[in-house]
Amino acid sequence: MLKRFLALVLSGIMATALLTGCGGSTATNDAATDGSASATTNEEQGKETTEEEPVTISVMCAYASEDxxxxxxxxxxxxxxxxxxxxxxxxxAISSNDIYTKLAAMATSPDDLPTLFFTSADQAPTLYDLGLTEDLNKWLDQDVLGQFANGVVEACTLDDTMAFYPIDVQPSAVIYRTDLFKEKGLEVPKTWEDFLNCAKALTGDTNGDGEVDQWGFSMVGSNNSSGQSRFMSYLWSNGYDLISQNTDGTWKNDLDQEGFLDAFSFWTDMNNVHGVVPTGITEVDYATAANYFAMGYTSMMLSGSNAIGVAYANNEDLKGKIGSFKIPGDAPGTMLNAEGYALCSKATESEKAAAVDYLKFFTSNDSDLMFWQSSGKIPATIEGQKAEYITGDDYAGYLDTIASGCIPTVNFAGLSGLKTILGDGYSSVFSGEKTNEQAVENMKTELDTLLDDYN
Structure with a gap:
């Protein structure tokens, strides 16, 4: 059944120019469905395809849009x-925040879908539920799967189906200015109260003109996937699951957990009450927040390690001045957050074979790992995670987070809808449209409606 959220997305999308790539026959592979048997057959087919048949691989790529x-x-x-x-x-090239709505719009016209499309652990359940993702277990043998680091394949797997090919992992942590912490005599915060105190100490008027020009926290306050994901991590770290699954497989609304309103208000108060985040918070997207940090306007940022790459690319003077620490709180605040490319289930067999061969090439051809090193992303492979560039203080919090254990991939097809509800909630408070109490009550109602469509 096409879910209500998809219907809402489709109804609000203007007609756009569609990509080409999956056109042509969608012949069924007659190979055995067993993982190892299929992998052998498709590996052989891939070799023939990449050596002989002309084939086009179209890629909808968020990586390509980033610097x-x-x-x-x-x-x-x-x-x-x-x-x-x-x-x-x-x-x-397309923004990661736009990929889901673009693919949802294209789902009704399968011939226009790309062969490969960027996805991540929080987007994949919805795309999998729409039937857009090929099971990569049919195409990858154990030698290839064994090259990925601990937990990575599991992070890409939904209902025993490997929904996408991992390129990197992006667990969230907090990057911070070690030099400014030392200057202020601050300790790495273990709780969110400690975090707020640090943010207050790092917020102020540095040039004496009477206006705050430096803030403690580079919050992403925009109502898109980047802002929503960070807020969700914050809530997870405080022990709020948001949703849980009953024994019969249905989903339950957990926004009425004790203390949820206080936790929600703590986040919005960092802007509305304490002023420790940059002004115009609803317009601060990931790129803006990362640049604020890079230029020294902010001193802490909740993010994947890609923000380190942005910082160094924009301000080489920051090398040796950045550290990272686990998200404060008693509970894990992040999934492993594998990212990569999903293979379109509607592609032809020759397109699938060539695309899989290209993905393996992508993760193995560059011994210098320049894609990962320049971006600050952590490689998904065992060998890649041994790279020297991720052994310093700047990556310590990320490696600590991985070692400590992350939240298992949330296998809820409506996760994008849940994130939208969260984003609408904090945005309505930042803008003054609602109080914290009103926003939380509205979120509960909206989540009940969303879960009705998936139960």
């Missing part, structure tokens, strides 16, 4: 095409 690492997406594609003259790779 400084987007350049390497194109370089890797060029290198692959040089080695496989029969393969054409067409890359369309």
């Amino acid at each position: 400084p690492h987007g350049q390497y997406v194109y370089q890797y594609a060029d290198a692959y095409m040089a080695a496989h003259p029969n393969v054409t790779i067409e890359i369309t």
Whole structure:
């Protein structure tokens, strides 16, 4: 059944130019469905395809839209095409915040879907539920799967289906200015109260003109996936599951857990009451928040490690001045957050074979790991996580988070809808449209409605 959330998305989307790539026959693979048997058959098919048949791989890619690492997406594609003259790779750069709505709009016209599309652990359940993701267990043998680091394959797996191919992992942690912490005599915070106290100490007027020009916390306050995901991490770290699954497989609304209103208000008060985040918070998206940190306007940021790459790319003077620590709180505040490419289930068999071969090339062809090193992203492979660039203080909090254990991938097809409800909640308070109490009550009602569509 097409879910209510998808219907709402489709009804609000203007007609857009659609990508090409999955057109043509959607012939069924007659190979055995057993993982190892299918992998062998498809590996052989892939070899034949990449050596002989002309094939086009279209890629809807969020990585390509980002700096400084987007350049390497194109370089890797060029290198692959040089080695496989029969393969054409067409890359369309798109923001990760726009991919879900774009794919949802395209779902009703399968021939227009891309061969590969960027996705992540929080987006994959919805795309999987729409039937857009090919099971990569059919295409990858144990030698390939064994190259991924501990927990990575599991983070990409939904109902025993490997929904996407992992390129990197992006657990959330907090990056901070070690030099400013030392200057202020601050300790790494273990609780959110400690975090707020640090943020207050790091907020002030540095040039004496009577206006605050430096803030403690580079909060992402925009109502999009970037802001919503960070708020969700904050709530998880405080022990709020948001939703839980009953024994019969149905989902339950957990926003009425004791203390939830206080936790919600603590987040919005950092802007509305304490002023420890930059002004115009509803317009501060990920790119803006990361640049604020890079330019020294802020001193802490809740983010994946990609924000480190942005900081160094924009301000080389920050090298040696950035550290990271686990998200404060008693509970894990992040999934492993694997990111990568899903293979379109509607693609032809020759397109699938060539695309899988290209994905393996992407993660193995560059011994210098320039895509990952320039972006600050943590490689998904065992060998990649041994790279020297992730052994310093700047990555310590991320590696500590991975070692301590992350939240299992949340296998709820309506996760994008849940995030939208959270974003609408904090945005309505930031803008003054609702009080904290009104926002939370509205969120409960909206979540009940969403869960009705999935139960």
